[in-house]
Amino acid sequence: MPPRRKQNRVILLLCLLSLLGACCYILQQVREVNQLPTDLRLAPGEEFHLTLRQPFRFYLPAKRPDGIIGFNGAEVLEKGISGYCSTVTVRPENEGVSFLDLRFLGVTIRRVNLEFVKMPRVVPGGHAIGVLSAEEGVMVIGHFPVRDEEGRESWPAREAGLRIGDLVVAIDDHPLRRIDDVDFLIQSLAAKGKPLTLTIIRDGARRKIAVVPVKRRQEGAAGDRPLYLLGLYVEDPAAGVGTLTYFQPETGHFGGLGHRVLGFGNRPLPLGQGKIVAARITGINQGNRGEPGEKIGIFSGREDVIGDIRANTDLGIFGTLTRELKNPYYPWAIPVATTYEVTTGPAEIMTVISGREIRRFTIEIQRVYRQKALRDKGLVIRVTDPVLLSEAGGIVQGMSGSPIIQNGKMVGAVTHVFVNDPTRGYGVFAEWMLQMEETVWAGKKKAS
Known part of the structure; x- marks a missing residue:
């Protein structure tokens, strides 16, 4: 091969390697840019740093709030001076946006919206609670078809107008105290041969709906006997x-659980x-x-x-x-x-493992996911407290x-x-839960 042709191939190979290296560098920077938040919420006095590498840069206008400072190495871009910078320190002094x-390369490709807001203060909970979809009655969670003695199929409850989420509190004015009362009342009252009147609560209002039970025969040790069905789960x-x-002492508003309450078939439980x-x-x-443990708890209901629950959401009940x-x-x-104050390292949780006594236990926050929107599973934690490990095995x-709790704040x-x-x-x-609570009380999300 002539020396010049060989030299050209070497040059071409070097150019291709350089181009590949540049592409890899740019792709890495693109990943870093995509990891930056779209919205950043900080409390006055809190400090946050953002850094970019060439060819990406921040642009700061001359008119901007106090506490936003740009850096290019040792050069400082103070307030009142516009220009490009590779690092920005955000330390707001007042509330604002x-x-x-x-x-x-001089073209705006993204914007990070900044909100400086005084974070709310709350009293941490830790109290053991039971969740009731209602103080009385039973909840309708589904319908099923039934066949009568002639083999005809029907949906008695659904055709009468009962809906999933209705709370049945009485049958023929006999109150329902527990779920075992339902079948007993249906069998004893339907034997009279008349439609059953179900008292329900829907959207906070009481109403009565007449349902005609379907009669069929059931074989048993004592022979055939009638069985009455409403086609109702x-x-x-x-x-x-x-x-x-x-909870918030001034308003009495509370948040709990951190996730949605699900019922039959993993459907959201109506908690109106x-x-x-x-x-x-x-x-x-x-x-x-492979087998999660559980707390065993008791509660007596109305006493x-x-x-009162207003909403059942992806981030808990409120x-x-x-x-x-x-x-x-x-x-x-x-x-x-704020989510950007939470760091990996030591923290504590508060919960009840016996009676009603709230206790503190040490944990380690192992991972913090920088989420851009309201979602659960933003933290990975590990129990380190020997007492909790001994008595509960962990979580x-x-x-x-x-x-x-971490550094005196609820995280x-x-x-x-x-x-x-x-x-x-x-x-x-915690910030996500508080934002969800704001949405709930603004009337944008009703009980589900």
Whole structure:
């Protein structure tokens, strides 16, 4: 091969390698740009740093709020001076809004919206609570077809107008105290041969609906006997035990659980008439690898009601307390941390593992996901407290909503346990829960 042709091939190869290296560099920078938040919410006095590398730059206008400073190495871009910079320090002094432009070769490609707001203060919870979809009756969760003695199929309850989410509180004016009452009342009252009148609560209003039971024969040890069916699936209003996350002393508003309450078929449980009640923890079934543990709790219903539920959302339940509550460790409200204040490292959770006593336990925040929108599972935590590990094996069902405290601020709440490692689990950011609460009380999200 002639020397010149060989030299050209070497030059071409070097050019291709250089181009490949440049593309890899640009792609890495694009990934870093995409990881920057679209919206950044900071409290006055909080500090946050953002850095870009060439060919990406921040552009700062001369007119901007105090506390936004740009840097190019040792050169400082103070307020009142516009220009490009590679690093921005945001340390707001007052409440307000602003933005940062991200530019590529002088062209704006993204914007980071800045909101400087005084974060709310709340009293951490930790109280064991039971969740009731209602104080009385049973919840309609589905319909099914039934066949009569001639084999004709019908949907008695659905055709009469009953809907999923209706709360049935009485049959022929006989109140329903527990789910076992339903079949007993249907069989005894339908034998009279008349339609049954179901008293229901829908959208907060009571109404009565007449349903004609379908009669069929059922074989048993004592011979054939009539069986009356309404084609209705119902569920007990008790949805289980969880943990209160926080409450606001001024308004009585509360948040809890950190995730949505689900019912039959993993469908969101209607909580339009929902209540939270004070629960007593009588024991704990320890979790093992592949088998989550759980708190065993009891509550008596109406006598233990401590709050009304307004909404059942992806980030927990929200409502208003009807009784005054206290936290023995935090008698006064503490600040809620912004998502960007939360760091990996030591923290604590508060929860009940026996009776009604709130206790503190050490944990480690192992990972913080920089989420750009309201979502659960923003934190990965690991239980380090020897007492909690000994008595519960780590995180168990019923700890959902247990507040997470770090550096004197409420940063989140426990939401889920790792099935294959009960010492670890997920948490949701407290800031996200507070933003969801704002949406709830602004009337944008009703009870579901």
